[in-house]
Amino acid sequence: MKTIYLLVGALLVAGATIGAQVQTPGASPENGAGLGPMVAGTDLSGSWRPQQLVTESQTAAGDLADFGGIPLNDAARMYALSWPASRQTVKQHQCMGYVTPYFWYAPANYRIWEERDPFTQRLVSWRFYGQIAQGDRTVYMDGRPHPPAYAPHTFAGFSTGEYQGNTLTVTTTHLKRGWIKANGVPQSDATTVVEHFVRHGDNITVLAVIDDPVYLTEPLSKASMLVRMAKDPDAWLYPCDDSEQIFGRKSDVVPNHLFGQNPYAREYADRRKLPLLAALGGVETMYPELANAIRDTTAAENLAKARMMPSGPPAVSRAPDPTPKDGEIHTMRVSGEVYLLAGDGANIAVQVGPQGAFVVDTGSGKLADKVIAAIAKLSAKPIQFILNTTFRPDHTGGNAKLQMAGADPSVTGSFFSMQFQGAGLAATIISQLNTQSRMVEQKLPAPPSDTFAEDRRRKYYNGEAVEAFPMPNATTDGDSIVHFRRADVIVAGDIFTTTEYPHIDTKNGGSLQGEINALNFILDRTVYIHDEDGGTMIIPGHGRVTDEWEVAEYRDMLVIIRDRVQAMIKAGATLQQTLASRPTFDYDVRYGATSGPWTTNMFVEAVYTSLKNPPKTENAR
Amino acid sequence: MKRTLMLLFPTALLLASTLSAHHSFSATYDTGKTVSIEGKVVQFLLRNPHSFLHIEVKDKEGKVAVYNVEWAAAGQLNGTIASSIKAGDLVTISGNPGRDPADLRLRMVNIKRTDGQSWGFDPGQVVN
Numbered sequence: 220m221k222t223i224y225l226l227v228g229a230l231l232v233a234g235a236t237i238g239a240q241v242q243t244p245g246a247s248p249e250n251g252a253g254l255g256p257m258v259a260g261t262d263l264s265g266s267w268r269p270q271q272l273v274t275e276s277q278t279a280a281g282d283l284a285d286f287g288g289i290p291l292n293d294a295a296r297m298y299a300l301s302w303p304a305s306r307q308t309v310k311q312h313q314c315m316g317y318v319t320p321y322f323w324y325a326p327a328n329y330r331i332w333e334e335r336d337p338f339t340q341r342l343v344s345w346r347f348y349g350q351i352a353q354g355d356r357t358v359y360m361d362g363r364p365h366p367p368a369y370a371p372h373t374f375a376g377f378s379t380g381e382y383q384g385n386t387l388t389v390t391t392t393h394l395k396r397g398w399i400k401a402n403g404v405p406q407s408d409a410t411t412v413v414e415h416f417v418r419h420g421d422n423i424t425v426l427a428v429i430d431d432p433v434y435l436t437e438p439l440s441k442a443s444m445l446v447r448m449a450k451d452p453d454a455w456l457y458p459c460d461d462s463e464q465i466f467g468r469k470s471d472v473v474p475n476h477l478f479g480q481n482p483y484a485r486e487y488a489d490r491r492k493l494p495l496l497a498a499l500g501g502v503e504t505m506y507p508e509l510a511n512a513i514r515d516t517t518a519a520e521n522l523a524k525a526r527m528m529p530s531g532p533p534a535v536s537r538a539p540d541p542t543p544k545d546g547e548i549h550t551m552r553v554s555g556e557v558y559l560l561a562g563d564g565a566n567i568a569v570q571v572g573p574q575g576a577f578v579v580d581t582g583s584g585k586l587a588d589k590v591i592a593a594i595a596k597l598s599a600k601p602i603q604f605i606l607n608t609t610f611r612p613d614h615t616g617g618n619a620k621l622q623m624a625g626a627d628p629s630v631t632g633s634f635f636s637m638q639f640q641g642a643g644l645a646a647t648i649i650s651q652l653n654t655q656s657r658m659v660e661q662k663l664p665a666p667p668s669d670t671f672a673e674d675r676r677r678k679y680y681n682g683e684a685v686e687a688f689p690m691p692n693a694t695t696d697g698d699s700i701v702h703f704r705r706a707d708v709i710v711a712g713d714i715f716t717t718t719e720y721p722h723i724d725t726k727n728g729g730s731l732q733g734e735i736n737a738l739n740f741i742l743d744r745t746v747y748i749h750d751e752d753g754g755t756m757i758i759p760g761h762g763r764v765t766d767e768w769e770v771a772e773y774r775d776m777l778v779i780i781r782d783r784v785q786a787m788i789k790a791g792a793t794l795q796q797t798l799a800s801r802p803t804f805d806y807d808v809r810y811g812a813t814s815g816p817w818t819t820n821m822f823v824e825a826v827y828t829s830l831k832n833p834p835k836t837e838n839a840r
Numbered sequence: 841m842k843r844t845l846m847l848l849f850p851t852a853l854l855l856a857s858t859l860s861a862h863h864s865f866s867a868t869y870d871t872g873k874t875v876s877i878e879g880k881v882v883q884f885l886l887r888n889p890h891s892f893l894h895i896e897v898k899d900k901e902g903k904v905a906v907y908n909v910e911w912a913a914a915g916q917l918n919g920t921i922a923s924s925i926k927a928g929d930l931v932t933i934s935g936n937p938g939r940d941p942a943d944l945r946l947r948m949v950n951i952k953r954t955d956g957q958s959w960g961f962d963p964g965q966v967v968n
Contacts, residue, residue, distance in 0.1 A: 283867050304867035305940040308908075402867060458888040458915075465943055466882065466894040466906040474940060483939065 260382035261418045263345065266451050267329040270422075270444035281402045285487040286500030289404055293531060295434035296499060298805035300481045300527060301779065302403030305474035311742065311771035314459035316374030316750040317352045318397030319412050320427035323443040325351035328452050345380060345387065352750050353457050358389050365392050368541035369561045369763045370551065372408050373752050387416040395751075395768055399429065399439065404500070407433035407809060408769075409538040421447035432537045433808050436502050459750055470739045471732075473778040477786055478804070479528050495523035529801035533819065534808045540718055541763040548586055548593045553764055554756050555706025556681065560593055562586060564613035568710040568758045569594055570703050572681025575603035576625070578646075579701050579710040580760075584616030591624045601626040604680070606687055607650040607667055608699050608712025608760070610657035611722075618665035622646045649676060651689045653697030657727060671699075690714055690737035692837040694721050696728025698737065702744060709741055710758045715770055717762030720803070720810045720822035721777070723829060730829035731781055733837035738774040742767060776806050784826050794827050802826075869936040869947045877907050877946065881929040886914045886922055893925070893948070895933060909933055911948040921959055930954040 286299060306312055317325060327350035334344045347356040358378040365377050376394035380387055391412045399406045410431040417424045423445040430438045476482075488498035494513040496504075503509050513519040543549045543562045551559045553568075560567040564583030567590060569576055576598040582590055594602060602625030607615050625646030633643070650658075650667035658666035669676075676687040676699075684704040694713045701710040713722055714737045723729040745755035745767035757765045783802035792800070803811065803819055811819040829837075865871060879897035893909040911917060925931075932952045938945030950960020959965060 281864065281867075303940055304864060305938070305943050305945075307868070308943065308945075401864065460887045460914075462885045462887045462892060464885070464890075464892050464910070465908050465945070474943075 260385040260387055261416075262333075263331045263387065263416060263418060263423060264333060265331060266448045267331065267423065267445035268448055269323060269326060269329070270446055281400055282487040282490075283402050283483045284481070284485070285402060285498055286400070286404055287493075287497050287504045289399060289500045290435050290437045290439055290502040290505060291399075291404060291500045292434060292436050292808065293526065293529075294534060294805045294808040295405060296501070296526060297478065297529060298405050298434070299403030300484055301476045301478065301805060303474045303476055303481075306775075308464040308468075309473055309771070309775070310461045310463075310470075311751060311767060313461040313464065314352075314747075314750045315768075316395070316397070316752055317349065317354050318374050318394045318406055318410075319356070319376065319391055320414060320425065320429065320441050320443065321398050321401070321406070322347075322349050322354050322356070323425050323427070323445070325349055327351045327457070328448070328454060329445060330455065345389075348455070350455055351457050352459070353455075354750075358387075365390075367543070367549065367551070368539065369543065369549065369559065371756065371764045371766065372769075374750065375752075376412070383415075385418075389414045389416070396772055399431075399434075405434055407431050407538065409433050409809075423447075470742070471735050471774075471778055473775045473782075475779045475782060477783060478800075481527075484527060494519045496520070496526075499523055499526055501526075529804035533811065533813050534804075535811050535813055536718070537808050538718075542718070542761065546586070548589045550593050550597070551764070553706070553758060554708050555683070555703065557703050557706040557708040557758075558597060559758055559764055560590060563590055564616060565611070565713070565760050566710075566758055566762075567617075568701070568708070569597060570681060570683065570685070570706070571598035571600075572683070573600070574681050575600035575628075577604045577606070577678075577680050577685060578602050578621060579606045579758075580608055580614040580712065581605060581617030581621045583613045584618075584620065587617040587620035590617055591621060594621075602646045603627050603629070604678070605646050605648045605667075606676075606699075606701055607648065607654055607658075608701065608710065608714075609695055610650075610654040610661070610663065610697055610727075611695075611713065612663060614712065614760070615658065615663060615665070618648060618663075622648055622665050649687065651687075651697045651699045653695070653728065654699075655697075657695070657697055688740065690733070690740065692728050692730040692733030692834045693723075693737040694729045694734060695724050696834070696836075700737070700741060707746075707755045708758060709744065709755060711741060711760060711770070713760035714738065715741065715757065715759045715773055717759050717765060717769060718810070719761065719812060719817055720806075720819065721773075722817050723822065723825040725825050725828045728834055729825065730834050730837045731777065731826045732829070732833060735774060735777050735781065736838065738770055738777070741770055742774065745770070776810075780806070780823075780826060781830065784823070785830055788827070788830055794824060797827050798823055865936075865947060867939070869938055869945070871936050871947075873937055874934050874949055875937050875946065876932060876934045877909075878932045879907065879930070881925060881927050881931060882906055883927060884922075884925050886918060888914045891917050893931075893933070893951075895931065905944055907933075907944045907946060908938075909935060909946045909948050909951075924957065925951075925953070934960075 330348045332346050333342055336343050342360045344360055345358040356375040358380040360380050372393045372395045374395050376391040378389050378391040380389040394410050396408045397406050413428045415426040425443045427441050428438050485495055488495045496513055496519045548560050548562045553559050556571050558569045563586035565580055567582050568579040576594050602621055605621055622645045627643045627647045630643030647669050648667040649669040652670040652672040655667045655670050678685045686702045687699050690698040698712055698714055721734050723734055747754040747767055751768040753766055757770055780802050784797055787797045787800055798820055807819055877897050879895040882894040882896050885892040891911040891914055895907045896904055897907050898904050935946035935949045950962050952958040
């Protein structure tokens with residue numbers, strides 16, 4: 220790593236001293252906070268192409284199982300070894316966008332330009348556009364903060380920049396899960412990338428440092444080179460449209476190699492006559508000391524083989540929990556008039572308009588008064604409807620207070636309620652039938668009174684179609700999702716979270732296949748704007764707001780784990796043997812837990828149990 | 841099903857290095873092999889960045905399978921080819937087989953219709 224930092228340092232110094240386009244260095248405090256610098260550093264504007272020699276070893280055209288020089292951890296290696304190129308035929312993968320710094324390795328055109336405030340001419344942002352996948356990045360130079368952790372991620376991420384001398388340094392967060400190398404080496408959604416842009420005449424060196432706490436054991440530095448094009452190439456688009464590439468393939472098929480069964484794991488090493496250990500990557504493959512490790516070829520081969528199977532102590536999630544825990548309710552507009560309220564247990568969704576407020580889930584109830592106050596800021600009208608996506612107390616704990624804070628004018632004074640005192644003087648609570656039953660059984664406060672069983676529950680409210688769909692045998696037998704159709708926001712409840720494995724409660728009717736079916740139902744309703752970004756937005760039961768990409772990733776993970784556990788069951792394995800096989804190994808660094816209410820082992824047990832004895836209705840939808 | 845292993849086409853290698861911007865052809869297909877299939881067009885998916893032909897192929901026992909043939913971008917094919925190939929056409933296709941046999945996948949090298957019209961990357965052929 221020292222050598223790489225030295226290289227980075229040397230190039231930064233070079234950029235600061237020999238750049239042909241050096242201008243007066245930029246921002247200083249007197250430039251005015253929030254306005255951005257009056258004078259930028261080196262001008263990066265223009266049309267560019269990547270230097271081809273660099274791109275060929277780094278792009279999608281790279282070799283399978285060529286991970287050398289990447290400080291990936293054991294989980295990332297297993298993730299990459301279970302990845303076949305056929306995964307790219309899964310609908311949601313066909314138009315996957317590019318995260319940075321992979322963004323800079325596409326063999327096509329790039330445009331860089333600046334955007335200045337028309338009144339002050341201060342530099343508001345740099346814009347980076349990449350032709351492949353039509354990546355469109357904005358680097359804010361005006362000092363604005365990065366969004367909160369519960370905000371959506373994109374393939375472009377959220378970038379801010381500053382000049383250090385004539386070097387533009389860009390920090391990017393809020394990235395989606397993407398590629399470090401598109402032969403299966405993942406870059407997680409918890410990654411922060413710092414890029415340094417140094418211009419030398421008609422070249423720009425982009426030095427990127429990837430800090431990925433989930434998949435890397437230490438930061439990875441990558442360099443790319445852009446070459447200025449004298450003439451605008453007049454070719455900037457890269458349309459992408461997904462399709463049923465593999466005819467007749469079902470939506471719960473996600474190609475993957477079982478652990479230890481990747482037929483191409485040795486291909487690169489054998490062809491290049493390298494020790495397998497060197498090809499499998501890891502921090503030691505970045506340093507000259509690797510030579511010592513491979514001197515004993517038998518030992519190196521045995522070590523490499525061991526690395527192609529799960530090993531080591533159980534891992535826990537290394538991704539930060541995006542849920543605020545400061546005792547306050549945080550409100551964020553998701554789309555249209557649908558808002559996220561985060562901070563009191565499970566996520567709360569609120570739709571507002573001229574009729575009142577429609578609330579999906581009510582949190583744990585500990586901050587119910589603050590939730591009511593937050594909703595009152597959004598809507599002068601009362602809460603009319605509350606819908607519970609599940610019976611769990613962290614989703615229904617605020618029912619009683621929110622119900623009493625609301626009113627249902629459709630009941631008050633209606634023909635049907637005249638004889639009932641108090642009718643409509645509180646909000647109406649809706650849920651799938653089994654959620655009501657579970658709440659009554661468990662004596663949870665304020666159970667729903669308005670239920671649906673197999674059919675959707677629908678309303679046209681605040682000028683918007685609102686649909687609730689029951690999801691049979693997903694995390695429980697009472698789950699539902701809610702789709703606000705004009706805002707195009709789906710509230711997924713615990714069927715989808717960004718923080719843990721799905722809490723499949725087999726004692727209350729949950730099953731893995733029902734959960735996979737529910738995720739596919741969501742994916743059948745989503746549409747992205749461009750290359751798996753935007754469009755239909757998803758509010759998960761826990762964690763940050765997403766779009767369909769993260770739902771698809773979650774579905775993929777569950778299908779892959781299902782295939783592994785199913786293979787164990789088919790081979791006659793017991794639960795203990797299945798647990799010992801570590802079927803979640805490559806995902807534990809993102810979703811795993813060894814303590815708390817929902818551990819990895821509890822999840823695997825639920826998978827095993829529901830695959831061995833599936834509920835009869837799990838495929839009811 | 842007529843599925844004949846053929847000799848390596850130098851053109852296939854050329855193709856592999858020129859159109860690999862979006863995903864890796866060498867990771868997806870065995871670019872060192874070429875096989876041939878004969879069957880009926882089920883569907884022509886004209887898409888960017890890669891179009892697909894679905895071909896219904898019968899084997900010697902009469903068992904039917906649908907092959908998935910990856911072709912060029914809609915931007916390249918939406919001229920003559922798009923209006924020429926239709927569901928029901930009988931075609932012979934040679935291409936690189938997919939690495940995953942379960943996908944029944946080929947990467948198009950050339951296509952010949954029973955009326956003699958052909959497109960592809962062999963010398964003298966055109967893409968569109």
